[in-house]
Amino acid sequence: MSTDTKPDLNIDRSIGDFRYDVAYEFDAGLGLTARTIDYICDVKKDPDWIRKFRQDALKKFESMPMPTHWASPDLNNIVFENIRYYLSQGTQAKRSWDEVPEDVKRTFERLGIPEQERKFLAGVEAQFDSEAAYSNIKAAVGEQGVIFVGSTEGLHKHPEIFRKWFGKVIPTGDNKFSALNSAVFSGGSFIYIPPGVKVKHPLQAYFRINAENFGQFERTLIIADEGSEVMYMEGCTAPKFETATLHSAVVELVALKGAKIQYITVQNWSPNVFNLVTKRGLAHEDAEIKWIDCNIGSRLTMKYPGVIMKERGARGEVVSIALSGDGQHQDTGAKMIHAADDTTSNIISKSISLGKGRATYRGLVQIGRHLKGCKNNTECDALLINTDSRTDTYPAITVHGKENACQHEASVSKISAEQIFYMQQRGIPKAAAMSLAVNGFVNDLVQQFPMEYSVELKRLIDLEMEGSVG
Amino acid sequence: MSLHIENLHANIGDREILRGLNLEIPKGEVHAIMGKNGSGKSTLAKVMAGHPDYEVTKGTVTLDGLALLDLEEPDERARAGLFVAFQYPMEVPGVSIANFIRAARQAALPEDAELDAVEYYQDLYVKMDALKIPRNFTSRAVNEGFSGGEKKRCEILQLAMLAPKYAVLDETDSGLDIDALKIVSDGVNALRSPDRGFLVITHYQRLLDYIVPDVVHVMVNGQIVLSGDKELALKLEAEGYDWVEKETLATA
Numbered sequence: 001m002s003t004d005t006k007p008d009l010n011i012d013r014s015i016g017d018f019r020y021d022v023a024y025e026f027d028a029g030l031g032l033t034a035r036t037i038d039y040i041c042d043v044k045k046d047p048d049w050i051r052k053f054r055q056d057a058l059k060k061f062e063s064m065p066m067p068t069h070w071a072s073p074d075l076n077n078i079v080f081e082n083i084r085y086y087l088s089q090g091t092q093a094k095r096s097w098d099e100v101p102e103d104v105k106r107t108f109e110r111l112g113i114p115e116q117e118r119k120f121l122a123g124v125e126a127q128f129d130s131e132a133a134y135s136n137i138k139a140a141v142g143e144q145g146v147i148f149v150g151s152t153e154g155l156h157k158h159p160e161i162f163r164k165w166f167g168k169v170i171p172t173g174d175n176k177f178s179a180l181n182s183a184v185f186s187g188g189s190f191i192y193i194p195p196g197v198k199v200k201h202p203l204q205a206y207f208r209i210n211a212e213n214f215g216q217f218e219r220t221l222i223i224a225d226e227g228s229e230v231m232y233m234e235g236c237t238a239p240k241f242e243t244a245t246l247h248s249a250v251v252e253l254v255a256l257k258g259a260k261i262q263y264i265t266v267q268n269w270s271p272n273v274f275n276l277v278t279k280r281g282l283a284h285e286d287a288e289i290k291w292i293d294c295n296i297g298s299r300l301t302m303k304y305p306g307v308i309m310k311e312r313g314a315r316g317e318v319v320s321i322a323l324s325g326d327g328q329h330q331d332t333g334a335k336m337i338h339a340a341d342d343t344t345s346n347i348i349s350k351s352i353s354l355g356k357g358r359a360t361y362r363g364l365v366q367i368g369r370h371l372k373g374c375k376n377n378t379e380c381d382a383l384l385i386n387t388d389s390r391t392d393t394y395p396a397i398t399v400h401g402k403e404n405a406c407q408h409e410a411s412v413s414k415i416s417a418e419q420i421f422y423m424q425q426r427g428i429p430k431a432a433a434m435s436l437a438v439n440g441f442v443n444d445l446v447q448q449f450p451m452e453y454s455v456e457l458k459r460l461i462d463l464e465m466e467g468s469v470g
Numbered sequence: 471m472s473l474h475i476e477n478l479h480a481n482i483g484d485r486e487i488l489r490g491l492n493l494e495i496p497k498g499e500v501h502a503i504m505g506k507n508g509s510g511k512s513t514l515a516k517v518m519a520g521h522p523d524y525e526v527t528k529g530t531v532t533l534d535g536l537a538l539l540d541l542e543e544p545d546e547r548a549r550a551g552l553f554v555a556f557q558y559p560m561e562v563p564g565v566s567i568a569n570f571i572r573a574a575r576q577a578a579l580p581e582d583a584e585l586d587a588v589e590y591y592q593d594l595y596v597k598m599d600a601l602k603i604p605r606n607f608t609s610r611a612v613n614e615g616f617s618g619g620e621k622k623r624c625e626i627l628q629l630a631m632l633a634p635k636y637a638v639l640d641e642t643d644s645g646l647d648i649d650a651l652k653i654v655s656d657g658v659n660a661l662r663s664p665d666r667g668f669l670v671i672t673h674y675q676r677l678l679d680y681i682v683p684d685v686v687h688v689m690v691n692g693q694i695v696l697s698g699d700k701e702l703a704l705k706l707e708a709e710g711y712d713w714v715e716k717e718t719l720a721t722a
């Protein structure tokens with residue numbers, strides 16, 4: 001394997017904005033056809049049912065229109081023929097950092113992943129373009145029967161669990177991008193937590209896009225068996241390319257009776273990334289699924305994590321923070337489907353728009369007519385910094401039946417030039433003043449994060465503000 | 471060493487508000503400015519602080535030899551040693567007083583220096599106690615929902631915590647009850663020092679009974695037209711501004 005070691009260092013604006021050249025062994029080339037799918041299946045040695053699943057999904061993808069009748073017309077700027085759908089150095093994730101090829105390893109070292117793993121994580125998966133380069137869990141966690149591997153390995157080694165739940169929470173045709181992911185998915189995590197096992201430390205996945213004109217389509221499936229608990233965190237970065245990059249993941253969570261899943265995302269995509277992600281969880285009796293989602297960066301993010309509360313006593317929660325800098329659009333929200341009695345959901349969404357940045361909140365809460373004892377609470381707050389920022393809120397709350405309760409609150413606050421001047425008069429530089437206002441705005445949410453992540457988030461906000469004042 | 475304003479002209483939009491203002495406050499002195507509503511007193515404070523709405527068309531402001539107006543950003547001017555206690559302090563939602571002042575203190579330190587949190591809070595509490603600001607204010611958002619008097623007290627708290635070289639107090643007395651006026655004045659007097667100059671903008675001579683000025687200036691139409699000692703304030707209070715305007719028109 002050759003390595004052309006010419007690092008293109010450009011780290012002024014963001015920690016992820018750097019790139020080392022890497023030699024790829026497998027490259028599906030530009031564009032997406034049935035042959036691309038076959039190429040991916042061959043490389044990954046997919047079983048026949050997956051090959052068929054992918055080919056069907058491709059047809060679905062091709063037949064579905066771009067959702068521009070409600071979503072951003074910027075979607076039309078994605079040129080699917082100019083994207084590479086699969087790039088890897090091989091499909092086998094390494095179990096130790098020493099085995100990870102040097103050219104890939106140094107990227108993760110620079111992002112601090114091995115160090116974080118030593119410090120506070122129960123397991124780590126590090127995906128580089130299409131495949132996980134590294135995946136490992138602490139021995140003690142493995143001994144409890146916890147499975148934490150890449151999706152390909154999960155499919156091959158644990159077909160009985162994988163096949164039972166794969167594609168069951170988010171059907172292929174849920175939306176155009178879930179269909180796309182279903183056709184070309186690669187990487188992502190497969191996690192199974194046995195009954196009663198409570199994983200003390202978080203499992204972490206890190207998604208890194210390194211190649212230009214590339215699409216990353218990871219597929220994550222997490223199953224928490226009865227009474228188990230797990231916290232999963234994902235981080236992501238990409239260098240800043242001239243051309244658009246596509247990230248389109250599908251994440252399915254299954255919490256069986258009494259289980260708890262917390263899924264935390266801190267995304268810091270560079271401003272050329274289209275980030276179109278479908279995330280949904282299925283909560284059984286008395287189970288709890290909580291999405292904590294921080295969207296920083298990207299060109300356009302569309303993401304509405306959801307929870308289907310399928311059985312009595314299930315709980316769903318979405319806590320989200322979206323920060324839209326100049327020229328960015330964060331189109332985020334939450335979906336709560338109450339499908340049983342006594343289910344409760346909570347949505348807290350905070351968005352910040354800077355300069356010409358734009359934030360949109362879309363919420364969907366459904367409580368069926370025949371149900372009783374269901375509760376939803378929705379709060380969405382927007383902070384506008386500078387007058388030309390834009391924020392839109394589209395809450396759609398469908399509550400039938402008198403025995404259910406819904407509460408909805410929304411607010412918009414503004415940080416004016418006058419307020420920034422006031423802060424600056426105390427000696428605080430403009431970027432720091434804006435950070436202070438933003439951190440104050442999201443502070444109550446950030447406190448729900450594990451310490452390491454709240455520090456990271458604060459740092460990302462600071463970087464974004466520095467970038468915005470130039 | 472002084473805060474020296476020379477021939478300062480400033481506009482808002484097309485309208486000239488400051489029209490050749492001259493004023494020098496030597497370090498260690500307290501100067502007061504009085505003048506009618508709309509004469510440009512607050513404008514002077516904001517122009518020096520670098521408010522983005524105003525354009526300086528002529529003149530200089532020199533702070534201990536430093537050309538203050540050459541510093542673009544308001545925070546640079548603040549760190550150079552200028553503090554303004556505003557007539558109408560802004561609310562900063564979501565930012566607690568403690569975090570706000572802490573960020574200001576941190577900004578004053580060299581880049582790699584870390585603020586000592588314990589020391590900071592000790593200092594903050596001592597100064598809050600002196601100004602009779604209840605401790606629970608530390609966690610309240612800056613000025614949000616504060617009464618008029620509470621806002622003014624909080625400005626003086628910031629002044630005390632930031633210990634600038636020169637402080638402009640813009641109508642800090644308005645909105646204060648009689649006890650608060652005494653408390654705030656004591657706070658300001660405690661900060662008087664040979665190393666610090668004050669410019670106190672007020673409409674009421676009573677404040678000057680508490681904070682006794684070295685010089686009193688009268689501002690008319692964007693200029694300082696008359697300066698004198700404390701007696702001038704008494705005379706203004708008794709007789710109003712008409713005579714000043716007549717006199718200055720006569721000599722113009």
Ligand SMILES: Nc1ncnc2c1ncn2[C@@H]1O[C@H](COP(=O)(O)OP(=O)(O)OP(=O)(O)O)[C@@H](O)[C@H]1O
Pocket residue numbers: 482487505506507508509510511512513514523557
């Ligand atoms: N943003 C603005 N737009 C238009 N005019 C302004 C603006 N700010 C100040 N002015 C005008 O400038 C003039 C001076 O205002 P300034 O606030 O400096 O007066 P002042 O002496 O502080 O008055 P007061 O005693 O009432 O506080 C006023 O006529 C005011 O209307």
Ligand SMILES: [Mg+2]
Pocket residue numbers: 511512513557640641
């Ligand atoms: Mg005024």
